[in-house]
Amino acid sequence: xxxxxxxxxxxxxxxxxxxxxxxxxxxxxxxxxxxxxxxxxxxxxxxxxxxxxxxxxxxxxxxxxxxxxxxxxxxxxxxxxxxxxxxxxxxxxxxxxxxxxxxxxxxxxxxxxxxxxxxxxxxxxxxxxxxxxxxxxxxxxxxxxxxxxxxxxxxxxxxxxxxxxxxxxxxxxxxxxxxxxxxxxxxxxxxxxxxxxxxxxxxxxxxxxxxxxxxxxxxxxxxxxxxxxxxxxxxxxxxxxxxxxxxxxxxxxxxxxxxxxxxxxxxxxxxxxxxxxxxxxxxxxxxxxxxxxxxxxxxxxxxxxxxxxxxxxxxxxxxxxxxxxxxxxxxxxxxxxxxxxxxxxxxxxxxxxxxxxxxxxxxxxxxxxxxxxxxxxxxxxxxx
Amino acid sequence: xxxxxxxxxxxxxxxxxxxxxxxxxxxxxxxxxxxxxxxxxxxxxxxxxxxxxxxxxxxxxxxxxxxxxxxxxxxxxxxxxxxxxxxxxxxxxxxxxxxxxxxxxxxxxxxxxxxxxxxxxxxxxxxxxxxxxxxxxxxxxxxxxxxxxxxxxxxxxxxxxxxxxxxxxxxxxxxxxxxxxxxxxxxxxxxxxxxxxxxxxxxxxxxxxxxxxxxxxxxxxxxxxxxxxxxxxxxxxxxxxxxxxxxxxxxxxxxxxxxxxxxxxx
Numbered sequence: 177x178x179x180x181x182x183x184x185x186x187x188x189x190x191x192x193x194x195x196x197x198x199x200x201x202x203x204x205x206x207x208x209x210x211x212x213x214x215x216x217x218x219x220x221x222x223x224x225x226x227x228x229x230x231x232x233x234x235x236x237x238x239x240x241x242x243x244x245x246x247x248x249x250x251x252x253x254x255x256x257x258x259x260x261x262x263x264x265x266x267x268x269x270x271x272x273x274x275x276x277x278x279x280x281x282x283x284x285x286x287x288x289x290x291x292x293x294x295x296x297x298x299x300x301x302x303x304x305x306x307x308x309x310x311x312x313x314x315x316x317x318x319x320x321x322x323x324x325x326x327x328x329x330x331x332x333x334x335x336x337x338x339x340x341x342x343x344x345x346x347x348x349x350x351x352x353x354x355x356x357x358x359x360x361x362x363x364x365x366x367x368x369x370x371x372x373x374x375x376x377x378x379x380x381x382x383x384x385x386x387x388x389x390x391x392x393x394x395x396x397x398x399x400x401x402x403x404x405x406x407x408x409x410x411x412x413x414x415x416x417x418x419x420x421x422x423x424x425x426x427x428x429x430x431x432x433x434x435x436x437x438x439x440x441x442x443x444x445x446x447x448x449x450x451x452x453x454x455x456x457x458x459x460x461x462x463x464x465x466x467x468x469x470x471x472x473x474x475x476x477x478x479x480x481x482x483x484x485x486x487x488x489x490x491x492x493x494x495x496x497x498x499x500x501x502x503x504x505x506x507x508x509x510x511x512x513x514x515x516x517x518x519x520x521x522x523x524x525x526x527x528x529x530x531x532x533x534x535x536x537x538x539x540x541x542x543x544x545x546x547x548x549x550x551x552x553x554x555x556x557x558x559x560x
Numbered sequence: 561x562x563x564x565x566x567x568x569x570x571x572x573x574x575x576x577x578x579x580x581x582x583x584x585x586x587x588x589x590x591x592x593x594x595x596x597x598x599x600x601x602x603x604x605x606x607x608x609x610x611x612x613x614x615x616x617x618x619x620x621x622x623x624x625x626x627x628x629x630x631x632x633x634x635x636x637x638x639x640x641x642x643x644x645x646x647x648x649x650x651x652x653x654x655x656x657x658x659x660x661x662x663x664x665x666x667x668x669x670x671x672x673x674x675x676x677x678x679x680x681x682x683x684x685x686x687x688x689x690x691x692x693x694x695x696x697x698x699x700x701x702x703x704x705x706x707x708x709x710x711x712x713x714x715x716x717x718x719x720x721x722x723x724x725x726x727x728x729x730x731x732x733x734x735x736x737x738x739x740x741x742x743x744x745x746x747x748x749x750x751x752x753x754x755x756x757x758x759x760x761x762x763x764x765x766x767x768x769x770x771x772x773x774x775x776x777x778x779x780x781x782x783x784x785x786x787x788x789x790x791x792x793x794x795x796x797x798x799x800x801x802x803x804x805x806x807x808x809x810x811x812x813x814x815x816x817x818x819x820x821x822x823x824x825x826x
Binding site (some may be wrong): 233234253254255259260261263264267268269271280281284285299326327330357361 | 655717722724725727729730731732734735738742743747749793
């Protein structure tokens with residue numbers, strides 16, 4: 177439902193927020209096209225919720241401007257903005273029943289006959305039967321849908337979702353992700369979704385902005401972010417990456433040849449986010465599932481032109497669809513490799529000597545001046 | 561040992577009934593003696609059943625006048641303490657200001673202070689200010705000691721309120737006034753109501769502070785105290801019983817309304 181009409185874009189220019197000496201959001205520019213499903217992804221405290229609240233008007237920006245289409249709304253109070261929010265805690269009014277919760281926005285704008293609209297909206301979220309119940313009588317998933325209905329009934333230009341699925345269990349969360357995606361396609365309203373769950377962001381959003389420490393690290397389609405991360409934070413926060421420190425050896429056409437330990441690795445220049453000059457350092461990245469494992473005895477059968485590293489299996493965990501290996505290599509002591517369980521080689525057990533190899537086209541290059549572990553611990557924290 | 565088994569099984573109920581009896585026995589006595597026809601001036605011994613006092617509740621000189629003063633003071637003290645107390649409670653929960661901690665603890669002082677001490681110091685204050693003792697000094701004193709109770713009741717409610725609810729209201733096109741009237745106030749209402757009920761009850765039967773600061777004004781508790789020296793008219797029991805019945809009726813109606821509402825929802 178994405179339209180080329182830009183009159184409904186959300187535009188943030190130089191928007192920033194500081195609390196005393198703490199900078200929650202560094203001045204940032206962001207454009208969210210009308211009709212898109214946009215996700216702000218980051219660990220807790222990265223400034224994503226503050227950014228959302230500045231769009232809603234619940235937080236006054238310290239600098240910069242907020243535009244909704246052609247209208248500047250930077251200093252408008254929330255009740256004068258054509259924007260609605262689905263809160264993390266849902267914030268349903270406990271003293272009103274479901275019908276009145278959903279009708280709240282319409283009534284405040286002085287609309288008298290709300291019955292038909294409210295009933296239609298409750299149908300959309302499949303809660304027609306529950307209209308006369310109080311919020312506390314509904315399950316978490318139902319409350320969540322009421323919160324969505326209560327916001328959507330106002331036909332906002334933008335719907336803001338602040339970790340809306342955070343309080344639901346995993347199964348329900350998957351179901352609601354699809355449900356929200358369906359509703360978004362149906363109504364065609366711009367959704368801006370804040371989440372710390374990278375899978376959720378990638379499943380639902382057309383465009384994801386990864387935020388870290390009050391800054392946008394990278395913005396793009398989920399596949400771009402995953403396949404070609406520009407910073408170590410993005411590489412580690414979205415999924416898992418193996419990062420190897422390497423030295424630029426020579427350049428050969430569109431390819432860069434790098435030295436890592438005793439091995440030579442090839443990296444397409446177009447997939448390198450760092451400046452490259454001969455002798456300079458670069459971080460070479462490769463996703464664990466792009467790597468193939470071959471036992472050292474069969475090393476001769478590996479086709480030419482593939483990047484290869486030798487190592488020893490330190491650990492192997494069988495998890496059904498795949499086996500996850502940890503490989504000890506001279507260039508990186510905990511190399512993660514995920515192998516689909518199609519044809520299992522019985523010799524690939526801990527202690528075995530192996531060759532890791534992958535296509536240079538899957539390699540990406542990052543600036544070596546960054547913290548190689550950025551984004552790693554944060555992921556573990558969220559998982560705990 | 562069937563009796564021991566029976567006792568074990570019903571011990572909680574028996575203990576509960578005993579406690580209830582302990583609580584309600586004085587009320588029963590008051591009610592029974594409102595139908596007495598005493599021989600002398602004191603209504604302490606049962607003589608014979610009569611409804612005379614119920615037929616003529618205001619038959620005792622000055623009693624209904626004092627009752628009316630007590631009710632007026634209770635109503636105004638409730639209104640004053642509830643409004644002020646609610647505002648204080650919101651200020652204490654919502655805003656960070658200098659001396660907030662001090663106010664937070666000082667607000668409890670009237671509850672902890674012995675009433676007689678407070679009464680005496682209030683009298684000193686009024687006399688030094690040259691205030692005319694009477695209706696207004698009583699009212700000021702009552703609002704003062706009711707405040708702490710209202711603040712405590714409302715504060716508990718406001719503290720447990722999710723601040724996101726008001727943000728949600730503002731997000732859904734409710735301006736500041738609408739947000740307060742449609743969301744904040746209804747959610748705080750149970751706390752405010754509890755504070756108001758407490759204020760009314762406390763103000764209506766306060767004796768010590770009132771007695772010190774009343775001047776020549778006589779409230780109902782003062783009247784009862786005064787008559788206890790000279791002889792107790794049966795009408796006092798009638799008023800007591802009536803107040804009790806009104807309170808019971810109040811509770812019953814509110815329970816009925818809640819039940820009705822719950823069954824409608826289901």
